[in-house]
Amino acid sequence: MKILFYLSIFLFFSASFVSATCDTDLTFSTNYLQDNGDGTILDSKTGLVWKKCLQGFTGTNCISQDLKTTFTWAEALNQTDNTWRLPNAKELQSIVEEACFNPSINIEFFPGTYSTGVWSNSPVLSGTFSGQSLYVAFHEYGNVLPAERTETYHLRLVRNDPAE
Numbered sequence: 001m002k003i004l005f006y007l008s009i010f011l012f013f014s015a016s017f018v019s020a021t022c023d024t025d026l027t028f029s030t031n032y033l034q035d036n037g038d039g040t041i042l043d044s045k046t047g048l049v050w051k052k053c054l055q056g057f058t059g060t061n062c063i064s065q066d067l068k069t070t071f072t073w074a075e076a077l078n079q080t081d082n083t084w085r086l087p088n089a090k091e092l093q094s095i096v097e098e099a100c101f102n103p104s105i106n107i108e109f110f111p112g113t114y115s116t117g118v119w120s121n122s123p124v125l126s127g128t129f130s131g132q133s134l135y136v137a138f139h140e141y142g143n144v145l146p147a148e149r150t151e152t153y154h155l156r157l158v159r160n161d162p163a164e
Contacts, residue, residue: 020107020115026099030106033095041109046094047161048087053112054154055079062112073133073149076119084157086121089134089144091158096142103138110156115139117153 022028032045041050053062055076056069071079076086097106103115117135124132129146135153137143147153 020097020100020103020105022097022100024099028106029098030095030109033106033109035109042161043094046091048091048094049159049161050095050110051084051157052110054114054118054156056154057112060111062110070116070152070154071119072152073119073147076153076155077121079155080157083159085159086119086155087158089120089122089136092118092120092136092156093142093144095156096136096138098142101141104140104142105138113138113156114154117145117147119153119155120144 032043034042034044035052036042036049039052041052042048043050053059054069055071056066058064058066080086095106095110096104098104100106103113105113107113116139117137120134120136122134124130124134124146131149132146133149134144135147137145
């Protein structure tokens with residue numbers, strides 16, 4: 001019983017610390033990102049402003065979390081407001097870091113990012129996966145994949161830069 005308790009504590013704390021495997025011989029593909037110092041990241045290439053933390057996570061290192069951190073697609077759409085929205089798949093894929101894996105994101109700008117999927121607002125409108133929606137698999141080199149809308153994934157909100 002004691003071993004199970006210690007294993008549970010270890011798993012809880014180890015899940016809070018995320019680290020990516022990056023190829024230091026490669027130039028980071030996301031070197032155009034800028035930390036605004038206010039919990040947002042500016043993508044100077046697209047003009048988009050990203051929330052530094054995944055939805056439900058807060059703090060400088062995006063470790064503190066709410067009870068709910070993964071969402072169905074419908075729940076994800078309800079997390080938006082007049083300022084923040086769900087990115088489309090192309091926008092979300094623009095922050096994939098090609099030099100890193102597990103997760104495929106620059107964790108200096110996006111700390112605490114889990115190696116999972118992140119919902120986009122892009123529905124699949126035709127073909128075999130019609131009625132599903134797209135997510136970016138940060139655990140699979142940032143591939144864009146379809147998923148049933150009842151599955152749960154993380155989300156990262158975005159807004160257009162008001163300075164544009």
